[in-house]
Amino acid sequence: MRFRAKIVDLACLNHFSRVINTIAKLAKSCTLRLTVSKLYFILSDKVANGGVSMWCELCQGNFFDEFQMEGVAAECNEIYLELVPENLSRALKTAQSAKAVKIKLTNKHCPCLRVAVELPSLSSSSRIVTHDIPVGVIPRRLWSDFREPSVPDFDVSIYLPALKTMKSVVERMKNLSNSIVIEANLSGEMNLKIETDLVSVTTHFKDLGYPPWASGDGCENSAQGRDLESMTEACIDIRKLQQLLAGQQVNPTKALCNIASKRIVHFILLHEDVSLQYFIPALA
Amino acid sequence: MPLSAEPAGSSGEQYLLSASLDNARHLSSLLRAVHFQDHATCFATANGLRVTVEDAKCIQANAFIQAEIFQEFAVQEESVTFRINLSVLLDCLTIFGTSSLPGTPTALRMCYRGYGYPLMLFLEEGGVVTVCKINTQEPVDLLDFDFCSTNVVNKIILQSEGLREAFAELDMTSEVLQITMSPDKPYFRLSTFGNAGSAHLDYPRDSDLMEAFYCNHTQTNRYKISLLKPSTKALALSCKVSIRTDAQGFLSLQYMIRNEDGQICFVEYYCCPDEDITEAEL
Numbered sequence: 001m002r003f004r005a006k007i008v009d010l011a012c013l014n015h016f017s018r019v020i021n022t023i024a025k026l027a028k029s030c031t032l033r034l035t036v037s038k039l040y041f042i043l044s045d046k047v048a049n050g051g052v053s054m055w056c057e058l059c060q061g062n063f064f065d066e067f068q069m070e071g072v073a074a075e076c077n078e079i080y081l082e083l084v085p086e087n088l089s090r091a092l093k094t095a096q097s098a099k100a101v102k103i104k105l106t107n108k109h110c111p112c113l114r115v116a117v118e119l120p121s122l123s124s125s126s127r128i129v130t131h132d133i134p135v136g137v138i139p140r141r142l143w144s145d146f147r148e149p150s151v152p153d154f155d156v157s158i159y160l161p162a163l164k165t166m167k168s169v170v171e172r173m174k175n176l177s178n179s180i181v182i183e184a185n186l187s188g189e190m191n192l193k194i195e196t197d198l199v200s201v202t203t204h205f206k207d208l209g210y211p212p213w214a215s216g217d218g219c220e221n222s223a224q225g226r227d228l229e230s231m232t233e234a235c236i237d238i239r240k241l242q243q244l245l246a247g248q249q250v251n252p253t254k255a256l257c258n259i260a261s262k263r264i265v266h267f268i269l270l271h272e273d274v275s276l277q278y279f280i281p282a283l284a
Numbered sequence: 285m286p287l288s289a290e291p292a293g294s295s296g297e298q299y300l301l302s303a304s305l306d307n308a309r310h311l312s313s314l315l316r317a318v319h320f321q322d323h324a325t326c327f328a329t330a331n332g333l334r335v336t337v338e339d340a341k342c343i344q345a346n347a348f349i350q351a352e353i354f355q356e357f358a359v360q361e362e363s364v365t366f367r368i369n370l371s372v373l374l375d376c377l378t379i380f381g382t383s384s385l386p387g388t389p390t391a392l393r394m395c396y397r398g399y400g401y402p403l404m405l406f407l408e409e410g411g412v413v414t415v416c417k418i419n420t421q422e423p424v425d426l427l428d429f430d431f432c433s434t435n436v437v438n439k440i441i442l443q444s445e446g447l448r449e450a451f452a453e454l455d456m457t458s459e460v461l462q463i464t465m466s467p468d469k470p471y472f473r474l475s476t477f478g479n480a481g482s483a484h485l486d487y488p489r490d491s492d493l494m495e496a497f498y499c500n501h502t503q504t505n506r507y508k509i510s511l512l513k514p515s516t517k518a519l520a521l522s523c524k525v526s527i528r529t530d531a532q533g534f535l536s537l538q539y540m541i542r543n544e545d546g547q548i549c550f551v552e553y554y555c556c557p558d559e560d561i562t563e564a565e566l
Contacts, residue, residue, distance in 0.1 A: 165412055168381035175375045199372050201379065203414040 001079055001137070003034055003105035006066040013101055016063045017092040018249045019056070019274050024085040025247030026054055026278070031138060031146050034069050034079040037061070041085065042146045051281040052240050053149050062273035072140055079105070080143055082136035083113065091115040091131035099126065111135050149279055152266060154258035155232040157213065158184040160267075161205040163255060166192070167245040169203045174238050176201065179283055182241075182257070182265055183233035186210060191231070194238070211256055232261045234282040244278050252276075301328050301364045301396040304356040307389035308407060310543045311349055312377040315370065317521055317541070317551045318345035320514035324370035325423055326403075328396075329363045336426055337370065342556035343511040344427050345518070353547055364396060366420040368403060376416040380409040396420070429554040435530040438465040438499040440472055444522045444539070446493035450474060450485050451516045454509060458482075460558050461509045465529060466502035472527075476509065495524065505533040506558040515539075518551040533557035 007013045023030065023041045033040040039060055045053035060067045071077035095101050095117040102116045112132040119127045138146075160166060169192060173180055177194035184190040190205045244267060252269040259265050267278040305311055311333075318324070318337045327334045332350035351357040380390050393406040405416040454461065458476035465472055472487040472494075489497045515537055519525060522539035529535055537553040 161412065162410075165380065165410070169379055169414065171381075172375045172379045176372060197419070198369060199376070199416060199418045201376060201414060201416045203379065203412060205412055207411075 001072055001105065002068065002070040003079055003103075004066070004068050005060070005064045005103045007063060007101045008065045008099070010097070012063045012065075013092075013095055013098060015273070017089070017095065019058065020085055020089045020092055022247045022249055022276070023054075023056060024089040026243055027085060029082065029084050030054070032081045032083055032135075033146060034071075034081070036069055036077060044145055045149070045279065045281070050237060050240060053279045055148055055277040057275045059273060076140060076143075078143075080138035080146060081105075081111070081113070082138055083133060087131075087133040088113070088115070091117070091133060094119075094129050094131075105135075106132070111137050149277070151258065152260040152264050152279075154260045154266065156184045156186060156210075157258045158186075158188065158190055158210045158256060159208045160255040160257055161190065161208055163245060163248055163251060165205075167242075167248075170238065170242050170245055173201060174242050178238060179235050180238040180241060181233050181235045182259060183231040184208075184257070184259055185231050186228045189229075189231075232259045234259050234262055234265050236265055236280045236282055240280045244280075298360050299358075299395040300360045300398045301394070302356070302358050303333070303354045303392075303394045305354050305392040305394075307544065308377050308392040309389065310353055310545070310547070310549075311392065312374060312382075313521060313543070314347045314349055314541065314549055314551060315374055315377070317518035317539070318347045318514075319370055319374060319517070320345070322369055322371050323367055323421075324373070325365065325367050325426060327363060327365050328359050330357075330359050332357065335370070338427055339511060340508075341427065342508070344429065344554045345515070346552050348550045348552075350549070353543070353549065364398075365423040366396065366399075366403070367423050368418060368420050372418055373403070376405050376414075376418060377407070379407055379414045379416070380412070427554075429534055429536070431528070431530060431534060431536050431554060436528045436536075437501055437531055438503055439496070439526065439528045440465065440494065440499065441496035441524060441526045442472075442487070443493045443495060444519055444525050446487065446491070447525060448516075448519055451513075451519050454513065454516075455480070455483055456509060456513070458509055460506040461512050462504060462506045463527070463529070463535065464502070464504045465499045465527075467499045468502065471497070471499070496526075503529055503533065505529060505535065507535060507555050508558050511555060512553070515553045518553065522551070 007016060027043045031042040033042060037060060039058045041056040043054035045051050071079050098117045099120055100118045104114045106112050106114045113135050115131045115133065117129045119129060121127045173194045176199055177196050181193040188206060188208045188210065190208055191202055193202045250271065252271050254270040257265055257267045262282050264282060265280045269276040315335055318335060321337050321339050325336045330351065332348060335347045336344060338344045388409055390407050390409040395404040402417040402419050407414045455476040455478035457478035462475040464470060470486040471489040474485045476483050518539040521541045523542055524540040526538040535555045539551045541549045541551060543549060
């Protein structure tokens with residue numbers, strides 16, 4: 001098992017750091033899956049996470065100038081590591097103006113990702129700051145736990161409103177209630193609702209589009225036969241939603257969600273080089 | 285549900301209180317200046333809205349938002365009173381965030397049907413509408429400090445910038461804030477007695493910051509610092525503050541606050557003295 005990679009381009013480095021920062025806000029600990037062409041940050045829906053799952057995919061070619069990976073075996077040319085993304089995020093903080101960052105899988109005393117940041121210096125020799133991030137190597141027999149989650153049979157699919165507005169609203173609603181109802185219809189309307197003994201608050205978003213597959217084969221029910229105005233809803237833990245929204249450092253190119261009535265909300269956030277899927281199950 | 289669809293007396297019932305405000309911040313920033321307890325009493329008359337917060341039976345803060353600040357303000361009876369959770373109200377008024385971007389104010393419509401009904405808020409920003417229903421409670425008796433101008437012994441008016449730093453840096457390890465007002469030196473002194481020692485801050489009567497100085501008797505009074513500390517929020521917003529004491533040592537702090545549109549509103553704090561020390565303690 002071997003892994004070594006290098007980033008030299010500052011823009012790529014900052015972009016990568018931002019991705020890691022977002023992941024760190026969403027998961028205390030997650031799985032990093034390395035393949036020849038991609039990196040994946042995976043959180044599987046264990047009870048400990050509150051049933052939330054995450055699937056984040058990056059094309060290594062868009063970030064790394066050098067990327068060499070040799071998996072556990074020739075027929076399984078992949079590596080699965082368990083890591084605390086906050087550690088990686090902190091290591092990358094020192095790399096904001098770095099000349100280069102090298103990441104290498106080592107096993108001196110225990111498996112680690114060694115992040116070596118080469119910093120500019122006035123003298124001829126560079127300064128190198130090295131961080132050893134402990135990782136757990138996940139054995140092959142457990143790899144099936146980390147398969148890409150299947151997209152649920154959703155009842156409605158809709159583009160999200162401006163994330164900034166959604167974030168402000170959800171942050172305030174979080175002070176008032178532990179759970180939030182997300183509902184949407186095929187007419188581009190979405191409502192966020194909370195209701196307690198003290199107060200009820202509903203925010204209405206309109207004129208949101210819906211992605212092309214919404215009325216196609218992604219949906220069990222074709223749009224023609226359905227009432228476009230009827231709302232599909234799911235009640236979820238508001239903190240999970242707030243975590244997702246608060247973690248977004250950059251505005252995604254596309255942001256949408258699929259709702260399976262009373263079962264699960266599936267968020268898809270697409271940036272140029274990164275796709276992030278986040279599943280929040282409905283509260284019982 | 286757009287704001288225009290909200291029924292104004294659609295079932296034949298009029299709202300006892302209905303008000304519109306183009307910029308919800310004109311209300312939320314004032315309410316924040318008195319937000320040191322969860323509950324507040326709202327009192328509305330044709331003159332406007334008064335929101336009162338009290339604590340420990342010794343401190344009371346009032347925010348006054350006069351009718352002219354609102355684009356529309358209608359009260360169907362002589363007065364309308366209800367008690368409401370101020371933290372919840374503030375979260376609703378600031379639902380779209382608290383950043384002060386000048387181009388995108390949040391518009392507010394507020395309606396109250398009467399006793400037993402919730403307060404309805406309709407907030408709109410950039411085409412997004414939020415509807416809030418906040419339960420109201422039975423109003424309780426409020427303290428009456430009976431602080432009228434004829435009882436005032438000492439009064440000064442200061443420009444707020446002079447006091448802001450002092451209040452922000454009050455030694456909170458001191459149990460009390462001691463205020464001395466006198467026709468003689470030190471004229472106006474703020475003192476604290478904390479773990480590290482005592483601190484005195486003197487303002488001379490001829491200071492540029494002093495707009496008015498009417499002190500005829502020397503008075504030194506102490507107030508519980510934990511009760512007065514929340515007034516720092518009102519001070520931060522204000523441009524001027526008037527400080528008055530009466531013969532019993534009750535303190536009145538009146539803050540003149542100019543909002544984003546240049547309109548004037550007032551917030552006042554009343555506080556009971558902690559101990560009665562009327563002789564000079566210099």
